[in-house]
Amino acid sequence: MRILLLEDASALGEAVRDQIAEEGHAVDWMQTLGEAQACLATTAYNLLLLDLLLPDGNGLDLLKHCRRAGNTTPVIILTARDQISDRIAGLNAGADDYLVKPFDLSELSARIAAVARRYAGNPNPLITVGELEVDLVNHSLRRGGHDIELTAREWALFEAFMQRPEALLSRSQLEDCLYAFGAEIESNTIEVHISRLRKKLGRDVIETVRGMGYRLRQA
Numbered sequence: 306m307r308i309l310l311l312e313d314a315s316a317l318g319e320a321v322r323d324q325i326a327e328e329g330h331a332v333d334w335m336q337t338l339g340e341a342q343a344c345l346a347t348t349a350y351n352l353l354l355l356d357l358l359l360p361d362g363n364g365l366d367l368l369k370h371c372r373r374a375g376n377t378t379p380v381i382i383l384t385a386r387d388q389i390s391d392r393i394a395g396l397n398a399g400a401d402d403y404l405v406k407p408f409d410l411s412e413l414s415a416r417i418a419a420v421a422r423r424y425a426g427n428p429n430p431l432i433t434v435g436e437l438e439v440d441l442v443n444h445s446l447r448r449g450g451h452d453i454e455l456t457a458r459e460w461a462l463f464e465a466f467m468q469r470p471e472a473l474l475s476r477s478q479l480e481d482c483l484y485a486f487g488a489e490i491e492s493n494t495i496e497v498h499i500s501r502l503r504k505k506l507g508r509d510v511i512e513t514v515r516g517m518g519y520r521l522r523q524a
Contacts, residue, residue, distance in 0.1 A: 306330045306331070306351035306352055306417075306421060306461070306464065306465070306468075306482060307330070307331045307333075307348070307349070307350050307351050307352075307481050307482050307483075307485075308325060308330050308331065308332050308333070308350060308351060308352045308353075308354060308417075309332075309333050309335065309341060309344055309345065309348075309350045309352070309353045309354070310322055310325075310332055310333065310334045310335065310354045311335050311336075311338070311340075311341045311353070311354065311355050311356055311359070311364060311367075312334070312336065312354070312356045312383065313336045313337065313356060313358075313359050313360055314356075315336075317406070318334050318336065319334075320410065321334075321354065321383075321410065321413065322334045324410040324413065324414065325413075325414065325417065326485075327457065328414060328444075328457060328460075328461075329456075329457035329458050329459075329460050329461030329464075329483075330417075330461060331461075331481070331482060331483050331484050331485045331488070332485050333348070333350075333485045333486050334485075336359075336360070337359060337360055337361045338359050338361045338362045338364065338366075338367055339361055341353075341367060342367065344486075345371065345376070345378075348481065349481065350378050351378070351379070351421065351468070351482070352378065352379050352380075352381065352417060352420065352421065353371075353378050353379070353380045353381070354380075354381050354383055354413075354417075355367065355368060355380055355381070355382050355383065355400070356382075356383055356384060357382060357384040357386060357391075357395075358384065358385070358386075364382070364384075365394065365395065365398055368380055368382075368395070368398045368399055368400060369398050369399070371399070372398065372399035379401045379420045379421070379423075379424050380399065380400045380401055380402075381400065381401060381402040381403070381404060381413075381416060381417065381420060382395045382400045382402070382403045382404065383404050383406060383408070383413075384403075384404075384405065384406060385405070385406045386405070387405045401420050401423075402416050402419075402420055404416060415442075418430075418441060418442060421464075421468070422441060424468075430442040432467075434467065434470070434510075434521065435509075435510060435522060436448050436449065436507070437453075437506065437510070439467070444460050446463075446506070448506070448507070453505050453506065454505075455502075455505065458483065458498060459498060459501060459502055459505070461482065461483055462479065462482070462483060462495075462498050462499070462502060463502060463506075465478075465479060465482040465483070466511065466519075466520070466521035467521065469521075470521050471520055471521060471522070472520060473514055473517055473518050473519070473520045474518050474519055474520065475517065475518040476495045476496075476518060478518070479495050479518075479519070480494070480495060483495075483498075499511055499513075499519060509522060510522060
């Protein structure tokens with residue numbers, strides 16, 4: 306997934322960025338509302354991790370603005386504000402989840418995965434894609450009773466397809482899912498990852514539409 310992290314505390318921001326990047330997500334880490342607004346204006350994100358108390362304002366105002374503008378990107382609030390009234394205000398403004406600092410990074414990962422499943426329309430962490438048995442929590446795959454090992458990047462690519470089954474995804478869309486701002490991307494990077502996925506999952510799982518992109522075959 307492509308994730309926008311808005312957190313002004315350097316130590317926490319770095320820890321959160323590293324944690325979710327290790328899981329294969331592309332993370333753009335910003336420390337001010339202005340930076341985040343610029344990102345949202347130019348990039349489609351799968352998730353926004355939102356601090357509230359920021360140097361140039363309140364993150365809740367950004368959330369309200371996004372929802373009024375019709376932006377349906379899932380939002381998890383990360384904040385030290387632990388009053389029930391604060392949680393209610395955040396959820397009523399359009400947040401999907403609310404996590405109080407300090408929090409365990411593994412819990413954050415679990416909440417990110419849960420929100421992503423809900424938005425994909427399938428809260429069940431165990432799904433079937435063709436002949437593949439997919440465990441979304443443990444990032445594991447089985448086919449014909451055999452385990453399939455994927456790297457973090459391969460899993461992130463496969464997850465991008467699962468979130469939009471049978472939709473045609475262009476190379477640029479897939480790059481946006483895998484790489485944050487500033488990442489160096491070789492011209493054939495996506496093709497290389499697709500080739501490796503096909504070797505592991507079967508050549509029939511991902512279809513190429515010449516000149517347009519790729520899509521996941523459900524059966």
